[in-house]
Amino acid sequence: MDDQHDADCGCQEYNELSRRQFLATSAGVSAAAFFPAWLPKIVMSKNYASTRDIIVSVFQRGGADGLSLCVPFADANYYTSRSTIAIPRPDSTSANKGIDLDGFFMFPQAMAGGAAGTGGLIPAFRANDLLVVHATGQLNNSRSHFDAQRYMEVGKPVDPALVTGWLGRHLASIPPLKPDAPLRALGVAAGLQKTLVGAPKTLPIADPTNYSIGGSTTTQPQRVAFLQGDYAGADEPLHSTALDATNTVSLLKAVNFAGYVPANGAVYPNSSFGRALRSVAVLIKNDVGIEAAQVDLGGWDTHSAQDPNAGSMFRTMQDFSNSLAAFYADVIATGYSVTVVSVSEFGRNVRENGSQGTDHGRGTVMFAMGKGIVGGRVLTKNWPGLAHEVLADGQDLQVTVDYKDILAEIVQRRLGNPNLDIVFPTWKPTMLGVTR
Amino acid sequence: MRITTRAKAQHPKVDSSAKQATDIQEDVTERRSRRSFVFFGALAAATLIPRTSRAQAPSRRRRPTDKAPIDESLAIGPRESVAAFAEWDGSLSRLVRRATLGVTKAEMARASQLGWQGYVNYQLNYTRINDDASEAVVAQKYPLLSQTSDVLFGAAAGDIRNQLTESTIYRAAFSQRQLYQRMVEFWGDHFNQDLDKVGYLLIADQRDVIRKNALGKFPDLLKASAHSASMMAYLDQSASRNTAPNQNYAREIMELHTLGVDGGYTQTDVAELSRVLTGWTIQGRGNFIFNPAIHDWGSKTVLGVTIPAGSPSLGQDGIKEGEQMLDVLVNHPSTARFIATKMLRWLLTPDPTDTQISTIASVYRATGGDIKSMIRAILNDSWLPAAPMKLKRPFHYLASALRSAAPTVATLTAMNQQLTSLGHPIFSWDTPDGFPDKVEYWAGNIVPRWAFGTTLSNLNSATTLAVDTTAYRAGSPDAAIDLIDQNFFGGEMPTVTRTGLLTYIKAGTFNDTRVRETIALAISANAFQWY
Numbered sequence: 001m002d003d004q005h006d007a008d009c010g011c012q013e014y015n016e017l018s019r020r021q022f023l024a025t026s027a028g029v030s031a032a033a034f035f036p037a038w039l040p041k042i043v044m045s046k047n048y049a050s051t052r053d054i055i056v057s058v059f060q061r062g063g064a065d066g067l068s069l070c071v072p073f074a075d076a077n078y079y080t081s082r083s084t085i086a087i088p089r090p091d092s093t094s095a096n097k098g099i100d101l102d103g104f105f106m107f108p109q110a111m112a113g114g115a116a117g118t119g120g121l122i123p124a125f126r127a128n129d130l131l132v133v134h135a136t137g138q139l140n141n142s143r144s145h146f147d148a149q150r151y152m153e154v155g156k157p158v159d160p161a162l163v164t165g166w167l168g169r170h171l172a173s174i175p176p177l178k179p180d181a182p183l184r185a186l187g188v189a190a191g192l193q194k195t196l197v198g199a200p201k202t203l204p205i206a207d208p209t210n211y212s213i214g215g216s217t218t219t220q221p222q223r224v225a226f227l228q229g230d231y232a233g234a235d236e237p238l239h240s241t242a243l244d245a246t247n248t249v250s251l252l253k254a255v256n257f258a259g260y261v262p263a264n265g266a267v268y269p270n271s272s273f274g275r276a277l278r279s280v281a282v283l284i285k286n287d288v289g290i291e292a293a294q295v296d297l298g299g300w301d302t303h304s305a306q307d308p309n310a311g312s313m314f315r316t317m318q319d320f321s322n323s324l325a326a327f328y329a330d331v332i333a334t335g336y337s338v339t340v341v342s343v344s345e346f347g348r349n350v351r352e353n354g355s356q357g358t359d360h361g362r363g364t365v366m367f368a369m370g371k372g373i374v375g376g377r378v379l380t381k382n383w384p385g386l387a388h389e390v391l392a393d394g395q396d397l398q399v400t401v402d403y404k405d406i407l408a409e410i411v412q413r414r415l416g417n418p419n420l421d422i423v424f425p426t427w428k429p430t431m432l433g434v435t436r
Numbered sequence: 437m438r439i440t441t442r443a444k445a446q447h448p449k450v451d452s453s454a455k456q457a458t459d460i461q462e463d464v465t466e467r468r469s470r471r472s473f474v475f476f477g478a479l480a481a482a483t484l485i486p487r488t489s490r491a492q493a494p495s496r497r498r499r500p501t502d503k504a505p506i507d508e509s510l511a512i513g514p515r516e517s518v519a520a521f522a523e524w525d526g527s528l529s530r531l532v533r534r535a536t537l538g539v540t541k542a543e544m545a546r547a548s549q550l551g552w553q554g555y556v557n558y559q560l561n562y563t564r565i566n567d568d569a570s571e572a573v574v575a576q577k578y579p580l581l582s583q584t585s586d587v588l589f590g591a592a593a594g595d596i597r598n599q600l601t602e603s604t605i606y607r608a609a610f611s612q613r614q615l616y617q618r619m620v621e622f623w624g625d626h627f628n629q630d631l632d633k634v635g636y637l638l639i640a641d642q643r644d645v646i647r648k649n650a651l652g653k654f655p656d657l658l659k660a661s662a663h664s665a666s667m668m669a670y671l672d673q674s675a676s677r678n679t680a681p682n683q684n685y686a687r688e689i690m691e692l693h694t695l696g697v698d699g700g701y702t703q704t705d706v707a708e709l710s711r712v713l714t715g716w717t718i719q720g721r722g723n724f725i726f727n728p729a730i731h732d733w734g735s736k737t738v739l740g741v742t743i744p745a746g747s748p749s750l751g752q753d754g755i756k757e758g759e760q761m762l763d764v765l766v767n768h769p770s771t772a773r774f775i776a777t778k779m780l781r782w783l784l785t786p787d788p789t790d791t792q793i794s795t796i797a798s799v800y801r802a803t804g805g806d807i808k809s810m811i812r813a814i815l816n817d818s819w820l821p822a823a824p825m826k827l828k829r830p831f832h833y834l835a836s837a838l839r840s841a842a843p844t845v846a847t848l849t850a851m852n853q854q855l856t857s858l859g860h861p862i863f864s865w866d867t868p869d870g871f872p873d874k875v876e877y878w879a880g881n882i883v884p885r886w887a888f889g890t891t892l893s894n895l896n897s898a899t900t901l902a903v904d905t906t907a908y909r910a911g912s913p914d915a916a917i918d919l920i921d922q923n924f925f926g927g928e929m930p931t932v933t934r935t936g937l938l939t940y941i942k943a944g945t946f947n948d949t950r951v952r953e954t955i956a957l958a959i960s961a962n963a964f965q966w967y
Contacts, residue, residue: 190859354680
């Protein structure tokens with residue numbers, strides 16, 4: 001390894017490798033063909049962590065109402081602002097009463113496995129493995145779903161020149177966890193989510209349990225050979241995709257999804273989110289070299305008939321909570337080094353609208369879960385409150401914690417990647433102590 | 437600021453200093469032109485591809501040059517702009533690929549006969565193209581399409597979904613009015629709605645808004661959409677009222693339907709427009725109405741236009757406030773540019789130049805948003821032959837495979853299911869921006885495309901769908917590949933694909949199975965993914 005020089009990045013010493021050198025030293029010659037040709041010359045940390053977490057990144061698409069996901073029941077303005085869609089206090093007699101977390105915040109029953117409050121995400125929270133961050137989000141005040149999602153996934157707002165996602169740049173700036181892995185990351189989706197764009201050896205796979213080119217198994221090797229030859233001269237991104245895909249087909253063929261028995265009696269909901277997390281769990285336990293998975297859950301754009309007690313948002317939260325709870329019991333509680341993190345593009349107005357719903361707002365919640373997360377608490381940076389005079393633009397919960405501070409700390413301390421200037425360009429993160 | 441973790445029973449006071457949090461501002465870089473990035477991506481790829489694989493790659497047309505002063509480590513990513521195959525050297529074939537959902541031998545012959553402008557005019561004057569054959573099939577197989585919402589209300593949701601989806605596939609593949617079908621797809625995404633939310637209402641929207649106006653005038657299209665019960669339901673306009681307006685439709689009509697997100701409106705404009713539109717709602721089983729009882733009669737200002745206070749005694753005249761604002765929106769210069777840019781991206785290039793955008797926007801302004809005039813200006817014989825290729829979205833890919841394979845169709849159930857496997861279940865994109873039209877979004881999902889090739893080419897059932905291989909087996913293996921070239925590649929099959937298919941077809945017994953596998957590989961080939 002030559003080309004060593006000191007970079008002006010504080011205490012870290014960097015070792016710049018050309019793409020080819022990196023491949024030759026860490027991945028072997030055969031992998032060179034499968035590396036995206038547009039991958040930049042990347043700056044590698046000289047001493048990256050040899051043990052590091054796998055990350056499961058969740059995007060709650062649509063602008064999730066943080067005030068329903070984790071309710072500040074002790075802030076009286078919550079109840080005056082939400083006359084028809086509030087969740088009753090834990091000390092009330094209502095059948096829909098929430099589950100107290102810390103005397104100020106509570107989970108709705110949908111997040112806690114029902115009225116008893118012992119299921120859902122409660123076990124992870126009580127085991128100090130689940131962190132809720134409140135009044136968080138992004139500082140850019142776009143209320144467009146599409147701009148706000150793009151900024152959040154890219155990891156830097158309003159920069160059309162930056163097209164890669166933060167998780168994509170993380171993977172591109174750190175050597176593979178398993179050098180010969182044909183697939184380093186997957187987006188459980190038909191199209192690769194922005195978050196992962198830029199990641200080497202990464203594919204969208206909507207259903208990992210059924211990933212095949214079909215047809216006769218006898219002629220399949222010949223047909224794969226045709227495809228490899230036909231795409232060898234293809235332009236990017238199809239060139240890399242095709243070669244990664246042919247290798248991943250072989251990889252996943254060897255994985256037994258159908259016969260998988262989750263640990264600890266965990267039951268994944270038979271929803272697309274539940275099935276996605278189940279597939280990710282199978283891949284992690286089969287040790288195929290997956291380092292990251294991006295999983296999305298929609299349904300959070302609750303402009304009307306929100307009903308977090310029994311209606312549409314109740315069901316969305318229940319799917320979210322029960323699926324993550326199964327993943328927790330199956331994977332995290334059994335000791336796998338995995339960090340789960342969940343974000344949403346923005347929260348919703350504090351005051352409900354005339355349709356028993358809420359319109360696009362600002363601050364919301366995010367979740368982080370894992371044995372390496374300092375959980376069991378709701379982290380806020382001086383709870384800004386819900387009184388009208390302190391609301392952002394007179395209508396929204398303020399964003400007091402930038403979501404990038406949470407992600408940056410996870411990237412550096414749980415994923416072992418010190419290249420935060422690449423993952424979150426121009427952002428100077430404040431470490432809030434969310435990781436162990 | 438201090439980090440606090442809430443301890444039990446701690447009831448914090450509101451901290452006035454927290455207000456400072458909203459004052460935090462993030463570094464916002466100056467917007468750079470996309471063009472410079474795209475070029476840079478191409479440059480970097482060329483630099484990094486090992487020399488051996490570059491030598492094997494087919495030669496490409498020269499890419500446009502531009503300066504590229506961008507930080508390498510941050511900006512890099514898959515580029516959208518991919519130069520066409522060297523074998524695509526006929527300019528008419530470029531036109532047919534863009535104006536249709538897939539080249540066929542017959543369509544290439546028609547274009548040759550009519551010439552460039554003749555073919556553009558032929559496709560644009562779509563009502564003069566006899567489409568009786570495919571419309572008769574649609575009427576017979578998909579009777580729900582012609583029903584009113586009052587009748588559709590009683591139909592099974594599965595029937596609604598299947599008939600709408602399968603008729604759309606059928607028309608895309610087998611209608612003679614191909615450019616019209618391309619624009620139906622375009623506007624369907626522009627005014628996207630999710631069938632899961634709006635249900636049977638979408639049938640009337642597709643028929644009376646999208647298909648009725650797909651090659652008409654944009655202002656008529658926008659106004660028809662604004663009077664669509666389905667759109668009112670989808671964007672919660674039907675839930676908005678004077679006491680608490682719902683901003684969803686007011687925002688998206690500006691952000692996605694007319695001005696564009698950078699089109700010069702503010703959050704205040706959104707809020708004010710939502711007040712203007714109160715009362716625009718649905719009654720009964722899906723009829724648009726203006727309900728004066730829930731209209732906000734106060735004065736409003738939207739985009740600098742002030743609407744004075746009215747009174748409930750004005751009754752139905754209250755709808756005129758909204759109609760006035762629709763006129764402001766369709767006549768706004770941002771709308772001309774936004775629609776021009778989107779149409780250029782759809783029909784010409786992922787990365788239109790400022791000159792191209794200005795040219796087409798001026799056509800919009802000069803013709804009152806005449807869609808045909810804009811298309812005629814976009815599909816010119818100077819821009820199009822120099823344009824990069826575009827990746828077929830899965831719906832387009834599936835339709836083009838059907839056009840080329842020309843199967844006998846009894847049902848399209850299997851194709852409907854394939855759209856889901858391919859990641860493009862039409863009418864089921866849940867957010868109002870519509871399915872993306874970007875290489876970076878679609879490129880990764882390649883394995884389902886390959887599986888689709890196998891599925892389609894092996895279908896041989898009179899009761900569902902049958903691909904007939906007789907003609908391919910009539911001569912030699914070489915002749916079979918020539919026929920695949922004519923039917924699937926417009927006679928411009930890249931050399932690498934021809935060589936590979938010949939190798940494959942000759943590596944086994946020349947029979948029905950081998951031919952079907954070879955057709956599957958043709959559909960799976962790189963060159964079949966682009967247009």
